Amino acid sequence: MGRWEPDARDRLKRAAVDLFVEQGFAETTVPQITARAGLTTRTFFRHFADKREVLFVGEEEFPALVAKMMADAPPSLGPMAVILHGLRTIAEGVFEGQREYMRTRRSVIQTDAGLRERELWKLSALSKAIREGFLERGVDDLTATLAAQAGVTAFGVGITRWLDQDDGSLAEIVRDTLDALRTVLAEPVE
Amino acid sequence: MGRWEPDARDRLKRAAVDLFVEQGFAETTVPQITARAGLTTRTFFRHFADKREVLFVGEEEFPALVAKMMADAPPSLGPMAVILHGLRTIAEGVFEGQREYMRTRRSVIQTDAGLRERELWKLSALSKAIREGFLERGVDDLTATLAAQAGVTAFGVGITRWLDQDDGSLAEIVRDTLDALRTVLAEPVE
Numbered sequence: 001m002g003r004w005e006p007d008a009r010d011r012l013k014r015a016a017v018d019l020f021v022e023q024g025f026a027e028t029t030v031p032q033i034t035a036r037a038g039l040t041t042r043t044f045f046r047h048f049a050d051k052r053e054v055l056f057v058g059e060e061e062f063p064a065l066v067a068k069m070m071a072d073a074p075p076s077l078g079p080m081a082v083i084l085h086g087l088r089t090i091a092e093g094v095f096e097g098q099r100e101y102m103r104t105r106r107s108v109i110q111t112d113a114g115l116r117e118r119e120l121w122k123l124s125a126l127s128k129a130i131r132e133g134f135l136e137r138g139v140d141d142l143t144a145t146l147a148a149q150a151g152v153t154a155f156g157v158g159i160t161r162w163l164d165q166d167d168g169s170l171a172e173i174v175r176d177t178l179d180a181l182r183t184v185l186a187e188p189v190e
Numbered sequence: 191m192g193r194w195e196p197d198a199r200d201r202l203k204r205a206a207v208d209l210f211v212e213q214g215f216a217e218t219t220v221p222q223i224t225a226r227a228g229l230t231t232r233t234f235f236r237h238f239a240d241k242r243e244v245l246f247v248g249e250e251e252f253p254a255l256v257a258k259m260m261a262d263a264p265p266s267l268g269p270m271a272v273i274l275h276g277l278r279t280i281a282e283g284v285f286e287g288q289r290e291y292m293r294t295r296r297s298v299i300q301t302d303a304g305l306r307e308r309e310l311w312k313l314s315a316l317s318k319a320i321r322e323g324f325l326e327r328g329v330d331d332l333t334a335t336l337a338a339q340a341g342v343t344a345f346g347v348g349i350t351r352w353l354d355q356d357d358g359s360l361a362e363i364v365r366d367t368l369d370a371l372r373t374v375l376a377e378p379v380e
Binding site: 078079080081116117121124142146149150153157177180181184185186187189 | 268269271274306307311314332333335336339340343351367371374375376377378379
């Protein structure tokens, strides 16, 4: 192995998740992760602030990605069309092919209250980024907030359904989930 | 003051929130709170696990309250009607008359990441309780999950709007927010 480890981040991530599954998140230390990956702790801390961040790596880029996608969407598109287009792009560009890894990741997150809170925080940050993207597009505050929340709901519930089954792409399932949300909300109330 | 302090919980809560506002949440200690309230730390810990719980007291009863309300709703009511009825009951029974306190509470929560995460966690627990209530009513899993999320969105966004303005009851604003969510979701997407 040379001085540069172009695949170091992926190797550390795989080693960490394997250890979290084998022996528990709380019980796993950074030296154990780096020993398993055959790398140094110094390399670990070049890539991750701590072991928790291994499970959330890349997600800090989501808000900027959302902002760019929303700025690039044709001005004629209404909020729900923007949501639908954005969710499909993220589903296909970021998650497709990751179902097995995402299942393992979920099983780890479910074991730890701090990880579950971090996961909720991520969805909340995503909602804020979408809301701001709508405000930039000139959408009113209430519509921006509600369309963002609806998008995050479709995305969060869609991911859960995708991980619970073997068929269907995430993009299809998220679309189906958004359609189901529309149907539920369309029910007359009185 | 007698041996029993029937209003101890309220006095401790008020003293704590006043101190959080005056000097910051992190800087406030339990002995400072009890000194302000004229009570002992022993009394404090009979009512609260820690200073954080002062801001969330009573909310541990929400899931059971939700379960009861949903079990009591007429079987003929569809999911959105159940949501609407439940939100109105909670708005009127729990929050009406609390706008000033809730504004102060929000200003404290916004200053601390741990408190913000706890607040998100509470909404997530509420969503789970509503979903379970729907499953008990024989609603399918996807509809139960999505109706619960829609209800929590309307409630969370409604509370924010209620705190941001001086007019209107929470029940009216939550109803208006749910209507707005329905309108946003009804937009044709293609």
